[in-house]
Amino acid sequence: MKIKIVLLLAVILFFQxxxxxxxxxVKQKVxxxxxxxxxRIAVATTNIEKTKKRLVNKLRLMGxxxxxTQYAKFYELIKDMPQDIKIIYKVTPAMTREQMIENIxxxxxxxxxxxxxxxxxKTVAELxxxxxxxxxxxPNNKIQ
Numbered sequence: 001m002k003i004k005i006v007l008l009l010a011v012i013l014f015f016q017x018x019x020x021x022x023x024x025x026v027k028q029k030v031x032x033x034x035x036x037x038x039x040r041i042a043v044a045t046t047n048i049e050k051t052k053k054r055l056v057n058k059l060r061l062m063g064x065x066x067x068x069t070q071y072a073k074f075y076e077l078i079k080d081m082p083q084d085i086k087i088i089y090k091v092t093p094a095m096t097r098e099q100m101i102e103n104i105x106x107x108x109x110x111x112x113x114x115x116x117x118x119x120x121x122k123t124v125a126e127l128x129x130x131x132x133x134x135x136x137x138x139p140n141n142k143i144q
């Protein structure tokens with residue numbers, strides 16, 4: 001469970017989903033804030049260095065085709081992340097494995113908390129809705 005939260009956190013941290021112009025609904029705010037709290041707890045209780053090492057090793061062992069395929073799917077989630085985070089972590093459609101490894105190696109808990117806090121609640125709620133639909137086969141769940 002902790003590993004899944006950390007991986008979901010990695011998605012949320014480095015490569016965020018759509019930022020919408022209209023305000024978040026109350027449900028989206030509740031879902032977004034709840035997930036952010038869980039993410040901060042996961043960061044606080046996780047050995048970040050060990051997790052980073054494991055993720056980097058996984059990336060290094062991954063073939064080029066597999067990396068490109070997985071990153072293309074991943075980029076669809078992160079393409080509309082906050083601009084300042086995209087600039088810091090050099091998020092582009094053609095990000096290289098080396099850049100992703102550099103991004104992972106460069107973060108510490110303080111940076112992760114800052115990224116979590118910068119993500120709009122509506123974005124987190126939308127990501128969670130997509131996650132539930134894709135990985136748990138659950139319907140839209142009416143998070144609005």
